[in-house]
Amino acid sequence: MSDQQSLDKQIISQVAEKSIANQLEAAEQIDIYVETDILKIVQGQADGVTFTGQGLVTKQNIRLQEIKLQTDNIDINPLGAIFGQIQLNKPVNLMARVTLTEADLNHALNSQFSRKLVQQFQVSVDGQVVDFDLQKMQISLHSQNHIELQGKVQLTENDHNRLLGFTAMLRPRTHSHPIILESFKCTQGEGISLDLIVPLMQKFQELTNLPYFQLEDINLSIKNVEIQQGKLILLMEANVNKIPDSVTQLLD
Incomplete structure (x- = not known):
């Protein structure tokens, strides 16, 4: 590699670091390495x-x-990028390792952005639709890869609303096994009927067995989850067809 090529990469990487930093509220450290050169970046x-x-x-x-x-490889529309519109000419594959503390995880889980993704879902019981509206969720990270969930959910059944509190213990997905629900206990409300438990568990199984979940034009797959000393470590793969509006808004 020539000195000029090395300098090109350093300049481009520094510009990318500054751009990302400007889109964040705070950052302790950012390092970006862009494998490219001036000719490619112009294209x-x-x-x-x-x-x-x-x-x-x-x-x-x-x-x-x-x-x-x-x-x-990344290939974007350079003209659109000049005007602040990042448009991918072809999909991008990526791998990510994300670490969140227990406090970070709970804060993110109860944020407005996250609640839009997981707050509501439905199941059918004997032809009747039952709506679940998540009101509150708290996560505790335990040793030996156990996660404890404490939450409250509002059930709407036959136009009747009722609040249900629960505690659940599960083992997250790893390379060797899927998500495992080890226990579920109702802590508030009338509990759940057997007629409702079966479709609810089927819904849980359906969601956990999905090969990936979709966030607009991003297919995101969680490959492994690990718990270390109050931290949750996610190993993820993603296929990005275009930069979603919601991600852009998240950084605005």
Whole structure:
């Protein structure tokens, strides 16, 4: 590699670091390495991007303790980028390792952005629709890869609303086994009928067996979850077809 090529990459990486930092509320450390050169970057191309960050806080106050991300080839519309519109000419594959503390996780889970994704769902019982509206959720990280969930959910059944409190213990997905629900206990309300438990467990199984979940034009797959000393570590793969509006708004 020539000195000029090395200098090109350093300049481009420094510009990318500054751009990302300006879109965050706070960041303890950001390091970005863009595998490209001046000619490719003018054409909107890069052979890959490596991104690492610590103590990142988005504009919507969601904090990541640490993130390490690696992409494959990137090809964007350079004209759109000039006007602040990032348009991918082809999908981008990436791998990410994200670390959240227990406090970060609970704050993110109860944020407005997250609640839009997981707050409501439905199941059918004997042809009748039962709505679940998550009111509150608290996560505790235990040793030996156990996660305790404490929450409250409002059930709407036959136009009748009732509040249900619960505690659940589960083991997260790993390379060797799927998500395992070890226990579920009602702590407030009338409990759940057997007729409702069966479709609810079927819904849970359906969601946990999905190969990926979709956030607009991002197919995101969680490959492994690990718990270490009050931290949740996620290993994820994603296929990005375009930069979603919601992600752009998250950083606005």
